Amino acid sequence: MTEKKRMTALRLHKALYPIWRNDPGWKGVLTTVNNNTIGNMFILGATGMFLAGGILAMLIRAQLASPRSAFMGPEIYNQIFTMHGTIMMFLFAIPFFEALTVFLLPGMLGTRDLAFPRLSSYGFWCYMIGSTIMIVALVAGVAPDGGWFMYPPLSSSAYSSGINTDIWLLGISFIEISAIGAAVEVVVTVLRYRAVGMSLDKLPIFAWYMLVVAVMILTAFPPMILGSLILELERAFDMPFFQAEHGGDSLLWQHLFWLFGHPEVYIIFLPAAGVISMVLPVMARTTLLGYGWVVAAAISLAVLSFGLWVHHMFTTGIPHMGLAFFSAVSTLVAVPTGVQIFAWIGTLWKGRPEMHLPMLWILGFFVTFVMGGLTGVMVAMVPFDWQAHDSYFVVAHLHYVLIGGYVFPMIAGIYYWMPVLTGRKRFFRMGETAFWLVMVGFHGTFLLLHWAGLLGMRRRIDTVEAGSGWESINLLASISGFVLAIGFGLVILDVAVNAFVAVRGPRNPWKAGTLEWATPIPGPSYNVASIPVISSRYPLHDNPDLPVQIARGEGFLAWPDRNRRETLAVSISRGEPEFISVFPKNTIVPFVMAVVTSVMFMAPVFKWYWLMFIAAAGVTVLALVWAWANGSRRDEGLLDAGRGVSLPPHTEVAYKPGWWGSLFLLLADSVLFGSLLFGYAFLWTVAPNWPPPRILQPGILGPVLALAGVALASSGIRLGDRAIREDGAPWRGLLASLAGLAALGAAAATVFAGTTYNAHAYDATLWVIAGYVIFHAGLAGLMVLFLLCRIGTGYVSARRFGDARVVRLWIDYAVLTAALGLGAAWLPGVLP
Amino acid sequence: MTDILRISVPITVWIAAFSAVYGLEGVICSDLWRGAGLSLGQGRGALVATWVAAIALQVALLVALRSRRFASPHPWVQRLATILGCVALVATVWSLMPVATTSLCL
Ligand code: HEM
Numbered sequence: 001m002t003e004k005k006r007m008t009a010l011r012l013h014k015a016l017y018p019i020w021r022n023d024p025g026w027k028g029v030l031t032t033v034n035n036n037t038i039g040n041m042f043i044l045g046a047t048g049m050f051l052a053g054g055i056l057a058m059l060i061r062a063q064l065a066s067p068r069s070a071f072m073g074p075e076i077y078n079q080i081f082t083m084h085g086t087i088m089m090f091l092f093a094i095p096f097f098e099a100l101t102v103f104l105l106p107g108m109l110g111t112r113d114l115a116f117p118r119l120s121s122y123g124f125w126c127y128m129i130g131s132t133i134m135i136v137a138l139v140a141g142v143a144p145d146g147g148w149f150m151y152p153p154l155s156s157s158a159y160s161s162g163i164n165t166d167i168w169l170l171g172i173s174f175i176e177i178s179a180i181g182a183a184v185e186v187v188v189t190v191l192r193y194r195a196v197g198m199s200l201d202k203l204p205i206f207a208w209y210m211l212v213v214a215v216m217i218l219t220a221f222p223p224m225i226l227g228s229l230i231l232e233l234e235r236a237f238d239m240p241f242f243q244a245e246h247g248g249d250s251l252l253w254q255h256l257f258w259l260f261g262h263p264e265v266y267i268i269f270l271p272a273a274g275v276i277s278m279v280l281p282v283m284a285r286t287t288l289l290g291y292g293w294v295v296a297a298a299i300s301l302a303v304l305s306f307g308l309w310v311h312h313m314f315t316t317g318i319p320h321m322g323l324a325f326f327s328a329v330s331t332l333v334a335v336p337t338g339v340q341i342f343a344w345i346g347t348l349w350k351g352r353p354e355m356h357l358p359m360l361w362i363l364g365f366f367v368t369f370v371m372g373g374l375t376g377v378m379v380a381m382v383p384f385d386w387q388a389h390d391s392y393f394v395v396a397h398l399h400y401v402l403i404g405g406y407v408f409p410m411i412a413g414i415y416y417w418m419p420v421l422t423g424r425k426r427f428f429r430m431g432e433t434a435f436w437l438v439m440v441g442f443h444g445t446f447l448l449l450h451w452a453g454l455l456g457m458r459r460r461i462d463t464v465e466a467g468s469g470w471e472s473i474n475l476l477a478s479i480s481g482f483v484l485a486i487g488f489g490l491v492i493l494d495v496a497v498n499a500f501v502a503v504r505g506p507r508n509p510w511k512a513g514t515l516e517w518a519t520p521i522p523g524p525s526y527n528v529a530s531i532p533v534i535s536s537r538y539p540l541h542d543n544p545d546l547p548v549q550i551a552r553g554e555g556f557l558a559w560p561d562r563n564r565r566e567t568l569a570v571s572i573s574r575g576e577p578e579f580i581s582v583f584p585k586n587t588i589v590p591f592v593m594a595v596v597t598s599v600m601f602m603a604p605v606f607k608w609y610w611l612m613f614i615a616a617a618g619v620t621v622l623a624l625v626w627a628w629a630n631g632s633r634r635d636e637g638l639l640d641a642g643r644g645v646s647l648p649p650h651t652e653v654a655y656k657p658g659w660w661g662s663l664f665l666l667l668a669d670s671v672l673f674g675s676l677l678f679g680y681a682f683l684w685t686v687a688p689n690w691p692p693p694r695i696l697q698p699g700i701l702g703p704v705l706a707l708a709g710v711a712l713a714s715s716g717i718r719l720g721d722r723a724i725r726e727d728g729a730p731w732r733g734l735l736a737s738l739a740g741l742a743a744l745g746a747a748a749a750t751v752f753a754g755t756t757y758n759a760h761a762y763d764a765t766l767w768v769i770a771g772y773v774i775f776h777a778g779l780a781g782l783m784v785l786f787l788l789c790r791i792g793t794g795y796v797s798a799r800r801f802g803d804a805r806v807v808r809l810w811i812d813y814a815v816l817t818a819a820l821g822l823g824a825a826w827l828p829g830v831l832p
Numbered sequence: 833m834t835d836i837l838r839i840s841v842p843i844t845v846w847i848a849a850f851s852a853v854y855g856l857e858g859v860i861c862s863d864l865w866r867g868a869g870l871s872l873g874q875g876r877g878a879l880v881a882t883w884v885a886a887i888a889l890q891v892a893l894l895v896a897l898r899s900r901r902f903a904s905p906h907p908w909v910q911r912l913a914t915i916l917g918c919v920a921l922v923a924t925v926w927s928l929m930p931v932a933t934t935s936l937c938l
Pocket residue numbers: 054057058060061081082084085086088089093147148149395399402403406407445459460461481484485
């Protein structure tokens with residue numbers, strides 16, 4: 001850079017910095033909405049949970065080292081292994097890749113932040129508070145103890161009467177909010193917030209993977225959230241969803257859990273694959289082979305994995321044909337997995353691999369993951385599974401896949417992106433030692449445990465019986481386990497030491513081609529000083545000057561003349577500039593809302609329902625405050641976006657970011673609703689003690705209200721929307737839709753009147769369906785009221801009708817689900 | 833958005849058909865089916881018919897995604913959509929084949 005150019009870059013930095021920076025001091029931690037800050041805190045939090053889960057693993061291995069070393073009784077042991085599994089899966093594995101994504105994605109895409117910065121903050125705080133609650137429960141000795149998949153009837157109140165199980169069900173559901181929030185955010189960011197010219201075929205491959213993973217989270221978590229919810233309803237109010245005497249079926253839980261649980265395996269693996277697909281080509285000094293095929297493989301793998309859940313239930317006596325379907329899909333998933341592995345091998349082949357530390361971890365991944373895949377094929381064979389089910393063979397297999405397939409690639413990623421994270425160059429070389437300790441320790445532990453499993457050692461036992469023939473294996477496995485733990489500890493120490501004391505490093509030390517390396521390191525709060533224009537997948541390879549051009553403001557939206565946080569939204573396919581998105585300022589609302597939400601989820605554990613309702617009201621008020629802060633009271637028209645292009649602000653487009661966010665949130669919601677209808681049909685066809693003794697008769701009133709509600713609600717909002725756009729009076733239409741929503745709610749209430757919530761699983765299910773309808777009608781109604789206030793205070797105009805479109809979407813959803821849900825509830829009553 | 837649909841619809845139709853067939857098999861093997869006076873032979877017929885219909889739908893989608901009217905203007909997306917359409921077709925044929933080859937309700 002010449003002196004003059006450097007001056008321009010510095011001036012631009014000085015203009016952007018005050019607008020985008022965090023509040024000073026501790027307050028900044030609570031009010032930040034910046035993806036770099038939140039990403040950093042998130043990574044630290046998830047690492048902390050890895051440590052906690054690891055300590056529990058060490059307790060397990062100490063207990064099982066020999067018959068004489070046992071020091072805890074079964075009550076404690078059950079809590080320990082349940083919490084080990086729960087922490088590792090829900091509080092470490094998923095949050096850790098989310099954290100990395102929050103941190104890296106905007107930089108990779110060449111944009112300034114994630115689509116919904118306040119949602120990042122809310123999700124992060126929900127995660128931190130929820131994790132803290134789980135750890136406190138563990139220390140207080142009331143941690144869940146039913147195994148990480150919580151099968152009823154073991155987890156029903158008859159067998160688990162304490163609050164342990166409630167803490168799991170409500171705590172994990174609460175933490176899931178952060179996963180759903182992050183997923184919505186990632187989808188909208190990848191689709192709409194990118195560098196100009198970044199068409200779908202030029203996305204960095206990690207962004208494709210995360211897009212796929214985010215959609216998977218939105219479709220896989222809802223069944224489990226539903227399962228947790230109805231199990232909690234059964235425990236609290238005796239609604240018999242899982243009790244066979246009253247028409248329930250504990251298999252329903254297994255279906256709902258594994259509908260989530262199997263895709264979960266891929267939700268964890270795909271981000272790791274995304275990291276490998278970014279790091280490996282750079283280490284091999286080349287580009288990824290077969291980009292399009294890798295994208296196709298990731299998408300196929302994601303969808304195919306939803307056709308696999310029953311393979312965890314091979315031993316539950318499902319008919320042969322059912323098993324055959326799932327075995328068939330199990331063989332199919334091998335194909336896209338193979339495509340990915342071959343793309344990586346081909347990439348290595350065509351490049352000139354260099355043995356840096358990230359590469360070492362990737363090689364560790366290859367070896368371990370292939371072995372885990374082999375044992376996976378073994379347990380996917382139905383007859384073998386009948387043998388190995390619930391033995392240490394499965395424990396060993398699952399750690400090969402989880403540690404080899406997830407933890408190793410993530411460590412590779414951390415070392416690879418360390419310059420972006422910390423701005424420093426690795427200096428201390430503990431990393432290599434740590435790598436070898438982990439390798440030796442890992443295989444020493446888990447290779448041996450396969451053997452113990454084949455010798456008949458069951459999982460989840462709290463002592464190794466003397467004379468069982470497994471003692472020496474377990475002793476060796478425990479010793480190796482400690483070596484493994486020391487290895488992981490050294491990795492964390494190495495990263496920490498380097499983060500604090502190593503020397504500052506140059507930008508882009510690996511000579512990578514993607515945009516996260518185009519910013520100064522560590523990245524400034526606004527990520528890019530101007531939104532770059534690119535024309536290939538590896539913009540830094542075609543144009544090594546790009547970082548300088550970005551810093552000098554030669555891209556879009558460089559000089560912040562309007563003195564607010566702005567970034568560019570682009571078209572989905574081609575990445576052409578579409579509108580200017582204005583981001584929120586620093587705010588404490590998300591943090592407060594996370595605290596109040598945690599009260600809402602935790603109050604029922606102690607049966608303080610009054611508190612739950614107060615907290616729910618609090619969340620509603622905060623959500624309204626949140627939504628209110630967004631928007632403008634005047635038409636701005638086309639604004640200068642730089643480079644001679646003029647664009648509207650997001651308040652003046654029909655489908656604003658909030659609409660897109662709502663769309664994908666409703667995708668998750670519709671899966672939840674679908675799972676509910678599935679549960680209803682499942683119980684009806686499979687559960688014992690059906691049909692129910694008393695079937696609801698629809699009568700006249702309910703259906704008439706429902707029909708009127710459907711017609712009024714959906715036509716009313718349309719009239720209102722048209723009136724807004726034509727500068728007319730929207731009141732009439734909106735009030736009509738409000739009346740329609742009320743009618744829908746009333747129609748659903750007739751279902752309550754005709755059933756007894758705890759009489760039979762049928763009644764209980766109808767109550768949940770009706771409750772769902774009322775909740776959504778109420779939510780949509782609240783939005784209509786909100787919209788009326790917005791109109792009254794001048795936030796809505798003929799150009800600024802985006803709010804109305806968001807409300808229309810929610811009303812349409814409420815109407816559709818009410819029609820389907822009430823139809824399903826009344827159907828049996830009208831059939832002959 | 834249309835490009836996203838081009839990419840995602842065929843494979844989503846596969847998972848829908850897969851779930852539908854699995855559910856149908858559950859119904860056929862339950863008391864409801866017998867209660868309605870239907871035989872297992874008719875059940876097999878219904879399953880095979882669903883399978884064939886799902887295959888036909890996948891073929892139709894694949895043809896549509898290559899037609900001038902529905903294909904993506906973006907060649908890369910068109911190719912991706914075609915690959916995924918083929919994946920969905922193969923998955924439909926293969927994963928539902930047991931309806932014709934395996935014993936029902938045992
Ligand atoms: C740090 C090294 C680790 C060691 C030594 C270790 C050890 C163990 C052992 C011995 C069990 C069996 C407990 C029993 O059945 O009684 C177990 C269970 C489990 N582990 Fe690990 N583990 C480690 C890391 C991880 C990681 C990183 C994950 C996930 C990302 C994980 C996920 C699980 C799960 C899901 C279970 C099943 C829990 C249950 O049965 O409910 N583990 N672990």
